[in-house]
Amino acid sequence: MTDVPAAPDWWQASDGKWYPPEQHPDNLPPGGQVFPPGGETFPPGGQVYPTSGYGSPYGGLPVAPKNEPMAIVSLCLGIGGLVFGLLCCIGLIATIAAIVLGVMAKKKIAESGGALTGAGMAQAGFIIGIVGTVVIIAENIAIFAVNTGN
Numbered sequence: 001m002t003d004v005p006a007a008p009d010w011w012q013a014s015d016g017k018w019y020p021p022e023q024h025p026d027n028l029p030p031g032g033q034v035f036p037p038g039g040e041t042f043p044p045g046g047q048v049y050p051t052s053g054y055g056s057p058y059g060g061l062p063v064a065p066k067n068e069p070m071a072i073v074s075l076c077l078g079i080g081g082l083v084f085g086l087l088c089c090i091g092l093i094a095t096i097a098a099i100v101l102g103v104m105a106k107k108k109i110a111e112s113g114g115a116l117t118g119a120g121m122a123q124a125g126f127i128i129g130i131v132g133t134v135v136i137i138a139e140n141i142a143i144f145a146v147n148t149g150n
Contacts, residue, residue, distance in 0.1 A: 070105035071118030074098045074125025082132035086139065095132035102126030 010018045078098035085091020105122035 065115055065117045067118040068105045068109050068112075068116045068122065070101045070108065071122035071125065074101035074105055074129070075121045076125075077101065078125040078128030078132060082128055082135065085132055085136035089136075089140075091132065092136045095129045095136060098125045098129030099133065102129060 007020070009021045012018050075098070077094045081091040081094030081096075081098055083091070085095060102122045102125040106119055106126070109116045109119045109122065
């Protein structure tokens with residue numbers, strides 16, 4: 001690598017430096033490993049850096065935490081149970097399931113050490129499940145009281 005070409009077959013990289021033909025990206029061995037003349041590893045210390053955009057000497061890009069599926073299901077069941085609970089008795093089953101899944105999801109998220117997210121959805125599903133259960137039971141008591149009063 002120099003600021004001027006040492007031979008006619010040298011090529012200029014995007015950094016403005018001139019490199020020998022054996023270091024041209026088209027001539028690299030599989031995996032993109034570059035070994036300079038003399039047999040020593042490059043860079044010093046023995047770690048070889050890949051030249052493609054797909055590798056990283058630091059183990060790759062960080063992986064974003066994923067939402068816990070039970071938290072999503074808990075929230076959906078809580079909302080659906082509350083809405084459909086006012087129309088039919090299936091809502092009571094859905095709201096109770098939302099409570100159970102919300103508790104299970106919060107526990108699993110806490111134990112994951114940050115690998116899972118969705119604690120807010122799990123908590124919302126849990127709370128909506130409780131509210132929905134109370135509303136549905138109160139509604140059924142009111143309907144029963146009105147029907148037996150006649």
